[in-house]
Amino acid sequence: MLILKAVSLGPLHGYGVLLRIQQISGNLLEIEQGSLYPALYRLEHQGLIGSEWGVSENNRKAKFYRLTPAGTKRLRVETEQWDLLSLAVRNVLGTVPEEV
Amino acid sequence: MLAQLRSLWSGIRRRDRMEDGMDEELRFHVEQYEADLVRSGVAPAEAKRLSRMRFGSLEVAKEQCREARWLRWPDELQRNVRFAVRVLRKSPGFTAVTMITLALCIGANTAVYSVVDAVLFRPIPYAEPERLAQVVTRVHAPGMDGINDDQDGAAWEALKHARSLEVAAELGLSVGVNLVAGRIPLCVQQTRITSGYFRVLGVPLQLGREFSEEEDRPGGPAAAILSHDLWMRVFAGDPAIVGKAILLKGEPHVVIGVARATFRPMTPADLWTPLRPSTTGEGGGENYIMTARVRAAFDWPQARSEAGSRGSASFHSGQFGPNAVARMDLLPLQEVRAGFLRTPMLVLWAAVGIVLLIGCVNIASLMLARGASRAREIGTRVALGGGRGAVVRQLLTESAVLSLAGGLAGIALGYAAIRGMTAVAEGYGIWQGLRLDLRVLAVMLAASLATSVVFGLVPAWRVSRVDVRAALLEGGSRAVAGRRSSWLGRTLVASEVALGLMLLIGAGLLVRTLLYLRSMPPGFDGRGVIAASVSLQDARYRDAGRVNRLYTQTLERIRSTPGVESASVGLHLPYERWLNIGVQFKDGPAAKTGWVNTTLNYVHPGYFKTLRIGLRAGRFLDERDTATSQPVCVVNEAFVRKYLRDQPAIGSHILMGNAAAEIVGVVGDVQQRPGLEGFGPIGAVYAAYVPATQFSGFELVHRWFSPSWIVRGSLPRRELVKAVQNAIRSVDHLLPLSRVRAIDEERDKALRMQRLSAALLATLAGLAMLLAAVGVYGVVSNSVVQRTRELGIRMAFGASVRQALLSAARPGVVMAGAGVLVGLGLAAALSPVLGTLLYGVKPGDPWTFAAAGLGLLFIAVLASVIPAMRVLRLDPARALRDE
Numbered sequence: 001m002l003i004l005k006a007v008s009l010g011p012l013h014g015y016g017v018l019l020r021i022q023q024i025s026g027n028l029l030e031i032e033q034g035s036l037y038p039a040l041y042r043l044e045h046q047g048l049i050g051s052e053w054g055v056s057e058n059n060r061k062a063k064f065y066r067l068t069p070a071g072t073k074r075l076r077v078e079t080e081q082w083d084l085l086s087l088a089v090r091n092v093l094g095t096v097p098e099e100v
Numbered sequence: 101m102l103a104q105l106r107s108l109w110s111g112i113r114r115r116d117r118m119e120d121g122m123d124e125e126l127r128f129h130v131e132q133y134e135a136d137l138v139r140s141g142v143a144p145a146e147a148k149r150l151s152r153m154r155f156g157s158l159e160v161a162k163e164q165c166r167e168a169r170w171l172r173w174p175d176e177l178q179r180n181v182r183f184a185v186r187v188l189r190k191s192p193g194f195t196a197v198t199m200i201t202l203a204l205c206i207g208a209n210t211a212v213y214s215v216v217d218a219v220l221f222r223p224i225p226y227a228e229p230e231r232l233a234q235v236v237t238r239v240h241a242p243g244m245d246g247i248n249d250d251q252d253g254a255a256w257e258a259l260k261h262a263r264s265l266e267v268a269a270e271l272g273l274s275v276g277v278n279l280v281a282g283r284i285p286l287c288v289q290q291t292r293i294t295s296g297y298f299r300v301l302g303v304p305l306q307l308g309r310e311f312s313e314e315e316d317r318p319g320g321p322a323a324a325i326l327s328h329d330l331w332m333r334v335f336a337g338d339p340a341i342v343g344k345a346i347l348l349k350g351e352p353h354v355v356i357g358v359a360r361a362t363f364r365p366m367t368p369a370d371l372w373t374p375l376r377p378s379t380t381g382e383g384g385g386e387n388y389i390m391t392a393r394v395r396a397a398f399d400w401p402q403a404r405s406e407a408g409s410r411g412s413a414s415f416h417s418g419q420f421g422p423n424a425v426a427r428m429d430l431l432p433l434q435e436v437r438a439g440f441l442r443t444p445m446l447v448l449w450a451a452v453g454i455v456l457l458i459g460c461v462n463i464a465s466l467m468l469a470r471g472a473s474r475a476r477e478i479g480t481r482v483a484l485g486g487g488r489g490a491v492v493r494q495l496l497t498e499s500a501v502l503s504l505a506g507g508l509a510g511i512a513l514g515y516a517a518i519r520g521m522t523a524v525a526e527g528y529g530i531w532q533g534l535r536l537d538l539r540v541l542a543v544m545l546a547a548s549l550a551t552s553v554v555f556g557l558v559p560a561w562r563v564s565r566v567d568v569r570a571a572l573l574e575g576g577s578r579a580v581a582g583r584r585s586s587w588l589g590r591t592l593v594a595s596e597v598a599l600g601l602m603l604l605i606g607a608g609l610l611v612r613t614l615l616y617l618r619s620m621p622p623g624f625d626g627r628g629v630i631a632a633s634v635s636l637q638d639a640r641y642r643d644a645g646r647v648n649r650l651y652t653q654t655l656e657r658i659r660s661t662p663g664v665e666s667a668s669v670g671l672h673l674p675y676e677r678w679l680n681i682g683v684q685f686k687d688g689p690a691a692k693t694g695w696v697n698t699t700l701n702y703v704h705p706g707y708f709k710t711l712r713i714g715l716r717a718g719r720f721l722d723e724r725d726t727a728t729s730q731p732v733c734v735v736n737e738a739f740v741r742k743y744l745r746d747q748p749a750i751g752s753h754i755l756m757g758n759a760a761a762e763i764v765g766v767v768g769d770v771q772q773r774p775g776l777e778g779f780g781p782i783g784a785v786y787a788a789y790v791p792a793t794q795f796s797g798f799e800l801v802h803r804w805f806s807p808s809w810i811v812r813g814s815l816p817r818r819e820l821v822k823a824v825q826n827a828i829r830s831v832d833h834l835l836p837l838s839r840v841r842a843i844d845e846e847r848d849k850a851l852r853m854q855r856l857s858a859a860l861l862a863t864l865a866g867l868a869m870l871l872a873a874v875g876v877y878g879v880v881s882n883s884v885v886q887r888t889r890e891l892g893i894r895m896a897f898g899a900s901v902r903q904a905l906l907s908a909a910r911p912g913v914v915m916a917g918a919g920v921l922v923g924l925g926l927a928a929a930l931s932p933v934l935g936t937l938l939y940g941v942k943p944g945d946p947w948t949f950a951a952a953g954l955g956l957l958f959i960a961v962l963a964s965v966i967p968a969m970r971v972l973r974l975d976p977a978r979a980l981r982d983e
Contacts, residue, residue: 014125015132033133034156037126038164045169047103053121056128058135063125070103 001082002029003039004067004075007049013062014040040065048074108170115171122165130155180497187498194470195502197874198463202506202548203513204867205459210514210536210544211521212452212860217540218532219441224434225364225532227302228393233430235259235267235390235407237415241424247431248420251390253383255428256294258414259390264398264406265430268293268300269377272389274369276635276806276838280347281334287635287838288330290349291369292803294377298359300393306331308342308357315356316374323374324353328361330370348373350639350834364532366391366437381800392430404430422694443936444857451603451864458596458868460551462875465592467499467556469882499556500549507548511541524856589882590915593875597919598926600865600872601956605927607865608948609938610858616940617782617851623770624674625712626843628813630820631673633806633839634828642799648727648792650831651704654809657827663815664823668706669792671807672699674770675782675846679801683788684755688747696743698735699772699787700756702795708767710812711843718750718765725791732791733761736769739786754788757797761790773850780939782850806838817842857937869956872919873963880912881967891971904971912964919960920953927952 006012006020018036021029043049048071056062067075111118130151137147155161166172188195223229235255237248250272259267274289295316298305306328315323324346326335335341345352353373359365365372366389377383394403411428420426438445478491515536522534641647651669658667672678678699685691705722708715716737725732733754740749753760769784779785809828811820821840828835848855884891891904899907931943941948 013128015129018129032156033129033154034161035164037122037129037161038168041165041168045104045107047107056132060128060132061124062128063121 001075001078002031003036003043004048004071004078007065008067008072008075011054011064011066013054013056013064015062017065043071047071104170108174111169111171112174118169122162126155126158126161130158176493177497180494181501183494184498184501188502191470194466198466198502199506199509201459201462201871201874202503202551203509205456205551206507206510206544206548207513207517208864208867209452209456209547210511210540211517212448213543214514214518214534214536214540215521216445216449217543218534219445220438222532222539224437225362226433229434230432231394232301232433233265233392233394233403234433234436235392235411236429236431236436237411237420237426238429239420239424239426241421248386248426249389249436250386251388252386252414253377253379253388254414254416255411256377256383256388256390257379258410259392259407259428262392262403262406262410264395264403265392266296266300266395267390267392268297269375269388269390270294270297270367271375271382271387271804272367273804274367275637275804276633277349277637278635278834278836279334279371280834285834285836286334287836288370289368290637291365291367291372292375293372294375297372297391300391302393303363304360306358306360307339308355310357311372311374316376318376318378320374320376322348322351322353323356324348325357325359325372326355327359327365327370327372328363331358349635349637350641382803387804391433394430400430418695440853443933444853447606447934447937448857448860448864451606451861454599454603455864455868455871456547456551458599458871458875461592461596461599462871462878463502463551465589465875466878468589468592469878496552496556499552503548503552503556504545507545507551510548511536511544514544589879590911593872593879594915594919594922596872596875597916597956597960598923600868601920601923601952602927602930603861603865603868604952604956605923605931605949606934607858607861608952609931609934609941609943609945610854610861612941612945612948613938614851614854614858617780617854618847620771620782620784622674622847623713623768623784626674626847629710629810629843630817630824631808631810631839631841631843632821632824632837633808634835634837635806636798636802637806638802638835640832641802644727644796644798647798651792653831654824654827655704655706657830658809658811658823661813661815661823661827663819664811664813666706666710666813667809667811667824668704668710669807669809670701670703670707671801671805672701672772673808673810673843673846674711675773675843675850677773678785678787679805681756685743686753686755686760688744688752690743690747690752693743697786698739698743699774699785701787701789702792702801703789704792707789707810710810711770713770714768716766716768718763720765720767721789721791725793727793729794731759731761731794732764734765734767734789735763736767736784736787736789738769738784739788740766742786756788756790759794759796761794771847771850781854782847808839810843854937869959872956873959876912876916876960876963877967879915880909880964881970883911884908884967884970892975896977901972905965905968908971909961909964909968912968913961916957916960916964920957923956924949924953 002021002025003017006017006024009020012020014037017040018031018033021031040049044051044065047068049065050068051063051065053061054064133154134147134151137150138144142150163172166175224232226232234249235251237251237255239246239248251269256267256269259265270291270293274291276287277290279286279288293311295311295313298310305325308325310325311323314320326341331337331341338344341355342357343354345354347353348371359372375388377388392403392407394400407428407430412426414428415426435442481491482488518534518536636647636650641650655667655669658664678701680697681700682695683698684695685693703721705720705725707713708720718734721732721734735744735749735754744752749763749766752763754763767789769787771782772785772787773781774783774785809824811824813820813823815823821837825837828837887908891908894907895901895904927949928944935943
C-alpha cells in the first residue's frame, strides 16, 4: 500500500520509491532495501503498477514505476479499508469506562 | 490471474531483457545510494561498503524478484529437462530401448484407440445424437433371449403416428441398381428410405428436398435423391440437376435432391429411392430398419413406453415363434451403430492396454535396475544437500522427458498405421472414418504422461527412502546382490509374463477360431469359376418370363464360347447371405411342425454342375423342370438333418406360399453367411433350391439381391468375364455387370472380421511376448552383473560351471514359472469374455492354454539362459581381483 501510494504521486524509480516513503512518513518508516525490489516485481506481476525505462535526475538510465488503473482502484480500496480499521482501533483505544 | 500469466509469459519470452533490466535496476539503486552517502559526507570507500551492506545480497534479491514473477518454476523445469537430456544421452542403450518400447506401445495404442474411438465413442454424425434411437424387438422365448433389429410394415404403421417419436425407416441393405447416364449403363448402390428420413436424422440436404409422403406411397411418382459423390462423379455437380429425370432401374426417376458431402448414411449408398412401406409383400416380413428421434417435449422413458405399447400391439400371434413373448423397445442409436464390432473392439482395446501396461512394467524394471546403479550418484547428491523433493522432481522429469519423446514417436507411428488402416476400415463396416483428431491425440499424450508417472514413480519412491550411508557404502563395495532390492523387479517381470500369457491365449483362441472356420469344407469347388452380378431390380424385369428369357439367352451364348466348360445363374452363391423364408411341410410327421425357417435359392440348370456341388440322393434340377411342369425343389443335407429326420426326404412336399414343391433331390451343404441365429460367421445352413423357371417372386427378391452368373472354364479370368459381358450386352445393352469376382474371394470377405481380429490380437500378443522376454532378459542379465563377485567366489570354491549357470538363470526361470501360473489363472477367468467371438473352440480350450503356456515358458527360459551364459566367460580370478 505504501509503495502504491508513493508511486501514485508520480512516476518513480526504485530508489526514488524508497526515498519517497521515508520522506512522506517523516523518516518514521524505514524499508529494508533488499526486499523493496521483490515487492515491486510482485506488484508489477499483479498488474497494479507498470514500468518503463527513462532517464533519472542525474541523466542515468533508470526504470520508472507508475500506477496502473487497476493499481489506482486497489489503492482506493486499501485506503478505505485501512481508514476503517484505524478508525475502529482508535475508537477501541479511545473508549473511556463511562461509555460502556 | 490474467495479468500474472501475461507477465509470466513475457518474462519467459524476453528472459534476457528482463535479467539485464533487473541487473541494471539494482545496480542503479546501489550506486545512487552510494552517491547520496558520499554527498552526505561519508568517505567514498566507506560509502561503497555501507551501500552494499544495507542492500544485502544482490543475488538473493534477484532470486526473490524472479520468484515474485513466478519464474522459479520454469527455471527449475528447464534446468531439470536439460539435465535429464544430458543424463539420457549418456546412456544411449537404455534410452533407445525405453524409447522403442514406448514408441511401439503408444503407437499400437494410438492406432487401436483411433478405431475404438471411431466405433464406440465418437458421436454419430447426426443432430442431437443422444435423442436418436433404433426401434428393436426384445424377444423372450424358452431358452433363447434375443434382440431383433428388423421390423415389418405393421410396426411402421403402428409407430408412424406416435406422439413422443418421429420415425423413419429404411431397407437395411444397399443393393446394386442400374443407372443409365448418357449412354453408359452403371451399377450403383441404392438404399430405399421413407419420407422424413433426413428430418429424423437432422441432416439437411445440399440441394432440393427429401421424399414427400406422396412419393413414398406404393405406386407414387418415381423420385430419387443423389449422394454428393454420385452427383459429382456422374453428373459433374450439375447445379440444375434437381427436377431432371434420370433413367434408373429401367424407368425415369425425377431427381428431387442431393445429399451433402459430409452426410454419412447408416447404410452406404450412391442414391436413395422411396421405401414405400406396406404391410404386405416386402413389409409383410421383418425387412425394415426403423430409426426414431425422441421429440423435444418428451424424454426417453416416455418414448420407450409409447414404443412398447403402440409397437407391441402390431405383432401378430406367433410372429416370433410359438412360445415367445415380444416387446418393442428403443436402443440408443450410438450403441446400435457400434453393433457387432463392440465386443471385438473392447477386447482389442483391453489387449492393447495390456501391452502398454507390460511396456510400462518393462520400463519401470529397467528404471529400477538403473536406479540401483545410480544409487551412488543420488546418494552423493543427497549427501551434498540436495533436497529429496528436488531429487524426486529431477527423476520424474527424466521419466517425463523419456515418455514424451517416446510418446511422440509412438503417435507418429500410430498416425502412419491409421493412414494405412483407413482404407481397410471402410471395408470392415467402420463407417465413421478413422482419424487422428485432437481427442485421440489428447488421450494418447495423457497416456504417455501417465506411463511416465507409473514407471517413474517407483524408482523415485525408492530414492526418497534411500539410505545415504548405505548407498555410498554398497555402491563402493558391491557385495552380494541384496535380496531386498530385487524382489520388486522380479515381481514386475513375473506380472509381465502373466499378462503376456493372457494375451497369447486370447490370440491363440482367435487364431484357432479362424483355422476352424477356414477348415470347414466349402462343399463346392470354386477353382476356375468366376462370378458376376447383374441388378435385375428393373422395371423391365418384373415379369418372370422376361427374367427367364434373359437367363436362357445369355447362358446359351456363354456356353457356346470356346473354353467355357459350364455356366449357370443363381440368386445366391456360397459364402453369401441368402434369402430367408418360412415354409411348411405337406406330408409325414414334419407336417405337424408348422412354419419353419429355411434359406432359399433359385437356380438355373447347371448350377450344381458348375460349382461341383455333390448329389446325395435323387436328382439335380434340370431342363425337365419348366414353368408348366410339376413344381419341384432340391434341399441340402443340413435341411434334411434339421427337418426331415423321420421321413424319406425324396418325395416329401414343401409348401412355399401357395405352391407345393416336391423334393426330388438332396445335395451337399455349402458354406453360407447365415442370417439366422445359431450359426457362426459362416456355416452350413439348411437350404432349399428351386428352379428359376418355377420361381415367381423375382420382383420382390430382386429388390434385395442381385443374381449372379457363374462360369467355369479353362480360359483366363479376363476372357471368362468378357464372355459373360458380351453375352449380356448382346441380349440387353442396358444391363451393366457388377461385382465381378473369383468365387473364392467371397470366403475371404465372409471371414475378414475374424481374420482381422485374430491378426491384430496375435500381433499384440507377439509384442507382449517380446516385451516380457526383454524384461526377463534384463532382470537376469542385471543380476548376473551384480553377482559377478559372488559367482566368482562360488566358482573359485569349486562350484561347477553348470551349477553357476543354473544359479544365475534360476531367478528368471522361477519368475517365468510364477508368471505363467498366474497368467493361466487370469486367462481362465477372463477368456469367457471372448465367448461370442469363438467358433469351433471353447474359451477354456486346454490345448490352446497348454501350448501358449509352454511356448511362453520356453521363451522365458531362453531369455534367462542366454544372459546367464555370460557366467561361462567368467574368470574367477579376475572377478575377484576386479573389486
